[in-house]
Amino acid sequence: MESAASRLENVRANIARMSKPARREPEDVTLIAVSKTHPAQRIVPLLEAGQRVFGENRVAEAQEKWPELRARFPDTELHLIGQLQSNKAEEAAALFDVIHSLDRVSLLKSLAKAMDKSGRRVPCFVQVNIGDEPQKGGCRIADLPDFIAQVRAADIPLAGLMCLPPADTEPAPFFAFLAKLADDNGVNDLSMGMSGDYETAVQLGATHIRVGTALFGARPSQDG
Numbered sequence: 001m002e003s004a005a006s007r008l009e010n011v012r013a014n015i016a017r018m019s020k021p022a023r024r025e026p027e028d029v030t031l032i033a034v035s036k037t038h039p040a041q042r043i044v045p046l047l048e049a050g051q052r053v054f055g056e057n058r059v060a061e062a063q064e065k066w067p068e069l070r071a072r073f074p075d076t077e078l079h080l081i082g083q084l085q086s087n088k089a090e091e092a093a094a095l096f097d098v099i100h101s102l103d104r105v106s107l108l109k110s111l112a113k114a115m116d117k118s119g120r121r122v123p124c125f126v127q128v129n130i131g132d133e134p135q136k137g138g139c140r141i142a143d144l145p146d147f148i149a150q151v152r153a154a155d156i157p158l159a160g161l162m163c164l165p166p167a168d169t170e171p172a173p174f175f176a177f178l179a180k181l182a183d184d185n186g187v188n189d190l191s192m193g194m195s196g197d198y199e200t201a202v203q204l205g206a207t208h209i210r211v212g213t214a215l216f217g218a219r220p221s222q223d224g
């Protein structure tokens with residue numbers, strides 16, 4: 001079996017290779033290692049190989065796994081990449097360093113309240129429903145300017161825009177569209193690209209890529 005370190009090296013090499021023709025610096029792409037469903041003993045080898053930015057999609061799972069890992073590797077940064085229920089906003093804002101799934105007014109209000117209470121202001125990406133899919137989370141494209149204005153008014157640090165393009169479709173047009181929306185709204189960072197399409201995302205301006213399978217291998221179970 002391939003080691004965690006060699007997988008990491010491989011992904012990093014791909015980021016560097018795709019940055020060049022796009023005239024970007026590889027350092028401007030933050031690699032988020034998506035460790036959801038994987039137990040701590042699978043995560044430690046990546047930490048030991050130097051990876052420090054990780055993504056989880058469930059608050060409860062992250063609360064179980066990460067306090068101990070962070071005690072050993074204190075400079076670790078933890079990103080929430082999955083849907084967040086408003087009633088978990090306080091716990092999420094206490095545990096995570098960045099949240100990628102801010103997508104509706106009710107959640108915005110809960111997060112603003114949590115941050116006001118704790119005094120800890122957590123940068124958030126606004127998730128955009130880039131393919132306008134009814135079943136999917138994310139702010140509607142038409143509502144985006146107004147929603148961004150509300151995020152700014154609530155004093156939530158706006159990190160950028162995030163998207164998950166429709167499955168089984170060429171992702172490049174959606175990545176390009178997210179970049180344009182960011183431009184139109186004066187937003188800098190772009191969280192886009194997963195194991196299957198992060199190279200395309202880097203070419204199109206991703207500043208944060210969320211890579212699970214390419215670093216950890218297949219997940220043990222179906223998890224959305």
Ligand SMILES: *Cc1c(COP(=O)(O)O)cnc(C)c1O
Nearest residue numbers: 034081194195210211212213224
């Ligand atoms: C699971 C997940 C990823 C990582 O997916 P891989 O295909 O394993 O790289 C990225 N983003 C989100 C939002 C996810 O839920």
